[in-house]
Amino acid sequence: MSITVIYTIVTLVVIGAAAAVILYFVAQKFKVYEDPRIDEVEGALPGANCGGCGFAGCRAFAEACVGASELNDLNCPVGGNDTMSGVASILGLEAVQQDPRMAFIRCNGTCDHRPKTSSFDGAGTCAIASSVYSGESDCQYGCLGYGDCFDACDFDAIVMHPETGIPEIIDDKCVACGACVEACPKDLIELRKKMPKNRKVVVACRNMDKGGVAKKACEVACIGCSKCFKECPFDAITMENNLAYIDSDKCKLCRKCVPVCPTNAIQELNFPPRKVKPAEKEECTTT
Amino acid sequence: MLKTFKIGGVHPPENKLSKDKAIEVLPLPQKVFIPVAQHIGAPATPVVKRGDVVKVGQVIAKSRSFVSTNIHSSVSGKVTKVDFSADSSGYPKHGIFIDVEGDEWEETIDRTETLVKDITIDGPAIIQKIQDAGIVGLGGATFPTHVKLVPPQGMKAEVLLINGVECEPYLTSDHRLMLEKADEIMVGIQLLMKAMNVEKAVIGIENNKPDAIKLLSEKCKEYKGLSVVALKVQYPQGGEKQLINAVTGKEVPSGALPIAVGAVVSNVGTAFAVYEAIQKNKPLFERVVTITGKGVSKPANFKVRVGTATSELVEAAGGLPEDTGKIISGGPMMGRAISSLDIPVTKGTSGILLMQEKESSRQEVLNCIRCSRCTNVCPMGLEPYLLMTLGEKQIFDRAEKERVMDCIECGSCSYTCPSSRPLLDYIRFGKGKVGQIIRSRKK
Numbered sequence: 001m002s003i004t005v006i007y008t009i010v011t012l013v014v015i016g017a018a019a020a021v022i023l024y025f026v027a028q029k030f031k032v033y034e035d036p037r038i039d040e041v042e043g044a045l046p047g048a049n050c051g052g053c054g055f056a057g058c059r060a061f062a063e064a065c066v067g068a069s070e071l072n073d074l075n076c077p078v079g080g081n082d083t084m085s086g087v088a089s090i091l092g093l094e095a096v097q098q099d100p101r102m103a104f105i106r107c108n109g110t111c112d113h114r115p116k117t118s119s120f121d122g123a124g125t126c127a128i129a130s131s132v133y134s135g136e137s138d139c140q141y142g143c144l145g146y147g148d149c150f151d152a153c154d155f156d157a158i159v160m161h162p163e164t165g166i167p168e169i170i171d172d173k174c175v176a177c178g179a180c181v182e183a184c185p186k187d188l189i190e191l192r193k194k195m196p197k198n199r200k201v202v203v204a205c206r207n208m209d210k211g212g213v214a215k216k217a218c219e220v221a222c223i224g225c226s227k228c229f230k231e232c233p234f235d236a237i238t239m240e241n242n243l244a245y246i247d248s249d250k251c252k253l254c255r256k257c258v259p260v261c262p263t264n265a266i267q268e269l270n271f272p273p274r275k276v277k278p279a280e281k282e283e284c285t286t287t
Numbered sequence: 288m289l290k291t292f293k294i295g296g297v298h299p300p301e302n303k304l305s306k307d308k309a310i311e312v313l314p315l316p317q318k319v320f321i322p323v324a325q326h327i328g329a330p331a332t333p334v335v336k337r338g339d340v341v342k343v344g345q346v347i348a349k350s351r352s353f354v355s356t357n358i359h360s361s362v363s364g365k366v367t368k369v370d371f372s373a374d375s376s377g378y379p380k381h382g383i384f385i386d387v388e389g390d391e392w393e394e395t396i397d398r399t400e401t402l403v404k405d406i407t408i409d410g411p412a413i414i415q416k417i418q419d420a421g422i423v424g425l426g427g428a429t430f431p432t433h434v435k436l437v438p439p440q441g442m443k444a445e446v447l448l449i450n451g452v453e454c455e456p457y458l459t460s461d462h463r464l465m466l467e468k469a470d471e472i473m474v475g476i477q478l479l480m481k482a483m484n485v486e487k488a489v490i491g492i493e494n495n496k497p498d499a500i501k502l503l504s505e506k507c508k509e510y511k512g513l514s515v516v517a518l519k520v521q522y523p524q525g526g527e528k529q530l531i532n533a534v535t536g537k538e539v540p541s542g543a544l545p546i547a548v549g550a551v552v553s554n555v556g557t558a559f560a561v562y563e564a565i566q567k568n569k570p571l572f573e574r575v576v577t578i579t580g581k582g583v584s585k586p587a588n589f590k591v592r593v594g595t596a597t598s599e600l601v602e603a604a605g606g607l608p609e610d611t612g613k614i615i616s617g618g619p620m621m622g623r624a625i626s627s628l629d630i631p632v633t634k635g636t637s638g639i640l641l642m643q644e645k646e647s648s649r650q651e652v653l654n655c656i657r658c659s660r661c662t663n664v665c666p667m668g669l670e671p672y673l674l675m676t677l678g679e680k681q682i683f684d685r686a687e688k689e690r691v692m693d694c695i696e697c698g699s700c701s702y703t704c705p706s707s708r709p710l711l712d713y714i715r716f717g718k719g720k721v722g723q724i725i726r727s728r729k730k
Binding site for chain 2: 117118119120123125127128131132133134135138140
């Protein structure tokens with residue numbers, strides 16, 4: 001073995017040892033203490049990084065959980081109560097049960113119900129269309145159908161109906177992250193309390209025009225007649241700006257409001273067929 | 288060689304179909320809808336209520352802030368309601384509905400055609416009168432004129448530029464006005480000069496209007512400090528910054544107002560409105576509107592009362608052609624497609640263009656081929672392809688750095704794109720969002 005090889009090995013060993021010593025001291029000097037529970041909590045989270053909790057990703061949420069003294073305001077809508085109990089047990093805090101929620105699109109203005117009065121051929125996103133004009137029908141509140149919510153959904157829970165052009169939410173896939181709520185420029189999507197078997201009684205309309213104007217623009221518009229408001233035994237319905245709204249936290253799914261609605265703006269979904277008036281039910285849930 | 292602005296620009300087919308048609312007076316409509324927001328700035332507050340009888344020229348909505356203007360009744364009759372009605376975008380706008388009865392004008396208005404040359408009032412009084420008369424920039428931007436005439440602290444206007452460019456294809460309302468009301472425009476310019484205390488005014492006119500250039504050049508000899516500059520035909524020369532660059536050679540810095548280079552720009556239509564407001568005591572309630580299009584049987588220039596429905600104009604021009612694809616309020620480059628014929632003519636409506644189906648429909652969007660035509664034609668020296676991507680991907684901080692706020696929305700990029708990409712759609716979207724971000728930062 002030549003002397004060159006020996007020198008090389010010795011030099012490299014010396015450099016390596018010196019670097020190791022330097023790195024050790026640097027690492028000690030600049031050490032950042034991180035609570036090991038953050039990693040643990042992050043591991044318990046779904047890892048979708050959807051932002052549904054209001055934080056920038058799961059790690060930020062985990063940090064917030066570890067730093068919090070109670071979990072009242074913190075909720076991972078994707079994981080739900082199981083995940084939050086897991087997080088609570090890691091942190092030794094009390095788990096807070098939250099009602100699971102799911103998205104609902106408050107517009108049923110399909111082409112059959114809402115005649116087109118103009119057409120738009122600009123760039124096809126809801127954000128652009130809504131900034132330049134009110135929509136292809138006379139209803140300025142309704143769904144534009146360019147699918148900004150579809151693009152925003154990370155969970156494949158929204159599909160654009162091929163015939164009506166109105167998005168539909170697949171209840172089982174929706175995790176209530178709220179990305180679609182943010183994306184909709186018409187503010188049509190609402191996160192409602194999840195009921196057993198995904199049952200819903202909802203006003204599928206956001207039209208705040210007076211009755212005549214609303215009805216002219218769309219057959220299934222809420223005309224603000226207040227019949228449902230008077231019918232509701234649980235005070236779940238409020239009237240504001242010519243528009244009825246059913247509070248999902250108060251609604252007991254009695255369905256008394258559905259038959260009184262003169263325009264079929266109130267929808268009942270995922271219920272078994274009604275015995276008395278099957279025809280009416282069919283009309284209400286065609287889409 | 289003729290002057291023009293230095294960077295970018297396009298030259299679309301001119302199609303000035305109505306340039307030889309003298310201005311006609313459109314018959315009074317049965318009813319009008321007068322929006323209270325016809326200008327940039329705060330909407331005016333209605334001061335009439337249902338059942339009130341109004342005269343032509345009466346104030347029906349008052350401005351409550353500096354950047355805002357009064358709205359006057361364009362007809363005489365009874366106010367039927369003060370309510371909302373859809374504007375060109377389809378969104379409801381507040382306004383006043385009036386049923387027309389007769390044509391009774393306010394007594395103070397001088398309805399004769401005699402030219403009043405003598406200027407009897409001083410600068411501040413002129414500005415006050417312009418404000419009271421509800422005058423806005425009639426080139427299309429509808430910025431309140433009295434605001435423009437008061438320069439910010441420490442700045443001084445040196446030259447008044449009068450915009451007679453009318454670079455939009457099809458439109459001829461300014462051209463006709465220059466030919467028929469040349470003397471009045473001259474007096475209007477004198478009034479504006481006095482209000483701003485400037486010695487020099489230059490009228491910029493594109494070379495496709497040789498008759499107007501000749502006429503106004505002759506008239507200029509009678510007045511002090513006035514001159515006409517013939518400009519090479521190039522869109523968007525009517526843009527404020529482009530016109531300044533074309534006439535004076537100066538460049539307005541990014542984000543600054545024209546006053547930064549000592550210039551104030553006003554349209555010829557505005558100059559005429561100023562003449563009428565001060566010499567004839569007539570507030571702004573009517574304007575010249577071009578109604579045109581390749582399929583239109585009688586393209587024309589009409590003097591129209593504000594608030595008249597678009598359908599009245601279309602009827603007067605021979606009805607709606609069958610192959611109409613889009614109805615555009617304004618010119619083909621910067622105008623807006625309207626969704627209903629009920630939409631009224633406002634102070635900013637320079638023309639109604641009925642575009643044929645094949646002319647107006649958009650082509651299939653293809654991929655960007657990096658040909659750089661959009662960057663070559665952009666009159667503001669921006670990179671439209673990049674700004675479009677930034678708008679599409681919603682990267683607004685980068686868009687702000689790439690000066691998206693400098694975009695004047697002239698549409699040259701979309702016009703020239705061989706792949707028919709909707710450049711301006713996305714840029715305008717990005718500009719709107721960046722504007723919101725900047726405003727929220729200031730708060």
